[in-house]
Amino acid sequence: MSKVILVTGANTGIGFELVRLLAAQGHTVYLGARNPDAGATAQTTLVNEGLTNVKFVLIDLNDIATIEAAKETIEKEEGKLDVLVNNAGISKFEDRELSPLTVKISSIRATMETNLFGTIQVTQTFLPLLRKAAPGSVILNVSTEMASNSWMAARNFGHWIPYNASKAATNSFAISLAKELEPEGIKVNAVTPGYTSTKLNFFGQGGKSAKAGAECLLPFALLDKDGPTCANTGIGFELVRLLATKGHKVYLGARNPAAGAEAQATLAKEGLTNVKSIQLDLNDISTIHAAKAIIAKEEGKLDVLVNNAGISKMEDEQTATTVKIASIRETMETNLYGTIEVTQAFLPLLRNAAPGSVILNVSTDMASNHWMATHNFGHWVAYNTSKAALNSFGISLAKELEPEGIKVNAVTPGYTSTKLNFFGQGGKSVADGAKTLLPWALIDKDGPTCKFFDEHGNELEW
Secondary structure (H helix, E strand, C coil): CCCEEEECCCCCHHHHHHHHHHHHCCCEEEEEECCHHHHHHHHHHHHCCCCCCEEEEECCCCCHHHHHHHHHHHHHHCCCCCEEEECCCCCCCCCCCCCCCCCCHHHHHHHHHHHHHHHHHHHHHHHHHHHHCCCCCEEEEECCHHHCHHHHHCCCCCCCHHHHHHHHHHHHHHHHHHHHHHHHCCEEEEECCCCECCHHHCCCCCCECHHHHHHHHHHHHCCCCCCCCCCCCHHHHHHHHHHHHCCCCEEEEECCHHHHHHHHHHHHHCCCCCEEEEECCCCCHHHHHHHHHHHHHHCCCCCEEEECCCCCCCCCCCCCCCCCHHHHHHHHHHHHHHHHHHHHHHHHHHHHCCCCCEEEEECCHHHCHHHHHCCCCCCCHHHHHHHHHHHHHHHHHHHHHHHHCCEEEEECCCCECCHHHCCCCCCECHHHHHHHHHHHHCCCCCCCCCEEECCCCCECCC
16 A cells, blocks of 8 residues: 655655655655755656656754644645654764764754754654554654664774764654554654765765665565554762762762752761862853862862763653653753763863773663663653763763773662652652662772663663
8 A cells, every 4th residue: 555655854865765765666755855956856856767756845854844834735735644754864973073072062962953853843743644644654763773872882883972872862762752652553663774875974985875775774664553663969969978978078069059068068067078069060161160170279180970960851741742842952951961061071180080080970770772662661751862862972981981991880870759850759768879879989990881780780771
């Protein structure tokens, strides 16, 4: 039976070849492209081959007006959409500095805007048309091996932070989407075509052709209804208390200087005079640099950096089908971009303490795409995607710093009742949550790196 299919980013490369393959099978295919001239030229090329069932539609993932207009066009002409192929994306490979130590936040923002936020906006906009074709409609996200945090953690491979993190975050979104849409019979999957020579990677040598890449995607775009689918408080304060009790000098970072000073005073009254409050706001780079300057002057090194600060936005609607892009942007600004800026700023001091210095990212089970894909659990898309992206960064950072003897790991304390989740019922206390982190903050130079541990000390799949 002929299907109605939309392929984004389809004027060149894998997207164009996939349109050609689908149209050759008799399906009505909408070729999405952000450049009207390029899109019209691609359509004309295929029509001249006799593929008159190809239609061009303007769609720019960074322009919601074009997305909504494309949806109205397809709705008017077809009344439904059987298959959405989210192929459009950018790599930012043209930016020279993409390692975790030197990557620019502007590069990550750019890939997130297109690859994550844009893909979400397209998916949410076209969902009503996909529902009209359900059960059996399909959402296919074109991905990459580098989106798999488990795959990257097991290999010494090119770590292209902006691209990898955006694709890992998109996988996290897709997992939540698949779980949410499974009862409606809408299939959601991610597929990597493998290394393919395209414009995205400047036609890198040794890759398969765009046509061969498209052939890898074809069967997953045409799944039937029986096909697979998806696949200054709180813990930080308690961890400071535990570390100080062991005699370590601890800098207590807080974005609110008054709250930080109050926390320091509380611990000082307990006899923990080795705690110093320091202002550190992940959304204010000047406070990050000022904090680094203070510690550099007073200590000359930093043995352990615990990246605990973060926000959840759990007060906002966060299902995959309704989450607002503004909510995801906000969690990314703090949980990903802010953490990267802190890490890069303090790296010289961590190097002064190497080998044996430690970077510990406080994470969540929900950052594991593998864990989320195999459990029916709460899908907080804004929070989860930011943490999955941070895991991707952490993996690349661990690989790059391993020769210097700097350990980088992620640990989840498990479900803990904190301000982050509005002190949710049934969680462990913040003191117990902090105890799960303590041994990983104090690993020695022979300890593990590039690992993700759960509250019991067991290794988690990334």
